[in-house]
Amino acid sequence: MLDLLVYNASLPDGRSNMGLAVQDGRIVELAAGLTSASAPAHEQLDAQGQLISPPFVDAHFHMDATLSYGLPRVNQSGTLLEGIALWGELKPLLTEEALIERALAYCDWAVAKGLLAVRSHVDVCDPRLLAVQALLEVKRRVAPYLDLQLVAFPQDGVLRDPQGLDKLQRALRMGVDVVGGIPHFERTMAEGARSVSLLCELAANEGKLVDMHCDESDDPLSRHIETLAFEAQRLGLQGRVTGSHCTSMHSMDNYYVSKLLPLIAQAGVSVVSNPLINITLQGRHDTYPKRRGMTRVPELLAQGVTVAFGHDCVMDPWYSLGSADMLEVASMGLHVAQMTSQAAMRQCFDAVTSSPAKILHLDGYGLEKGCHADFVLLQARDCVEALRLRATRLKVYRRGRLLAETPAATATLHLSGRAGHTAWQPQSPPGSALGINP
Ligand code: FE2
Helix, strand or coil: CEEEEEEEEECCCCCCCEEEEEECCEEEEEEECCCCCCCCEEEEEECCCCEEECCEEEEEECCCCCCCCCCCCCCCCCCHHHHHHHHHHHHHHCCHHHHHHHHHHHHHHHHHCCEEEEEEEEECCCCCCHHHHHHHHHHHHHCCCCEEEEEEECCCCCCCCCCHHHHHHHHHHHCCCEECCCHHHCCCHHHHHHHHHHHHHHHHHHCCEEEEEECCCCCCCCCHHHHHHHHHHHCCCCCCEEEEECHHHHCCCHHHHHHHHHHHHHCCEEEEECHHHHHHHCCCCCCCCCCCCCCCHHHHHHCCCCEEECCECCCECCECCCCCCHHHHHHHHHHHCCCCCHHHHHHHHHCCCHHHHHHCCCCCCCCCCCCECCEEEECCCCHHHHHHHCCCEEEEEECCEEEEECCCCCEEECCCCCCCCEEECCCCCCCCCCCCCC
């Protein structure tokens, strides 16, 4: 007998009336036309034509800072640099217990929103490495329901901080998964480039993935992504290196970018854009026109580069909003990048599901036979409708087990001149061309 049988589901690739059978935490069958009578199962779920998606994945987050908004004060200017200074004020006041409590609370938010894998940077510049200890403990505790991958992030600059490299290496020895960096925050461009080489060599020697905050500024001459791509190729790290933010690319000279994009693609370097944060933190030194600072997402995709959208911040020194909703992240991304065609919107859905899963090297991710039975039932018929509505996550499953449920969004209208009450749901009418994958 099956553990779970899901039927009458739509999938992100546009297939409809699909069924999915689960046994021992894995998808053992994925086929069209399965019904409740197809096989006996302990639990059955009629998806009623709604979308079943693999879980959301956030490729870029800061879980050590999350939910600390207002501690010890609010970022008045709203700039990246005041945020970094504010984080520096908060760090000595942090306790391991409070870090764990806030991170666990965020993971609860994430699970409710169907976000079941997060790559979080963790600041390794505190000599106590308190945040590293705390997030390693959080990783252990949430492991049954959420994959937390940690990046050793030298917020103050691995070379600018005299003990930066030593602390980063200690964090890796403690169990942090990925080598981070912040070349644009080093003292000079040359030092930034040196930090990229040094950290990529370290990752190559230790067999680690790389994910650097790279060129998070409006300075068109901040070109550390070029060095990152060069080093990835030189050291044979194709498919293992990610450049995060890359906002300077928004402001770069077009001729230079025409050379840079193929270099990034050839080096197998992935890019993570953080639309909510980039659009609020960049362009702060501009009058008008104000640059929006998001990296060149459609152009990178056109070159075959894997691009994900990350949340980056939720209620922390840099950003006072956010709710672990990756559909909000993708929606902002598609608006800022003007990715409004049906095909481009589906790419934006991929940018918060399958693309970050690839960047994190998640094992067994996806809706295929043999994959983990991890999926989300959304109150939407396809991924474009899910984006339009930031659709309710009706049910969230992991390894075939129900983790979270949210009631469907429904309003009862009381309209004069109409008999009785009218129930209204935000979805487009069945059969409408709106919200149906062409
Ligand atoms: Fe970040």
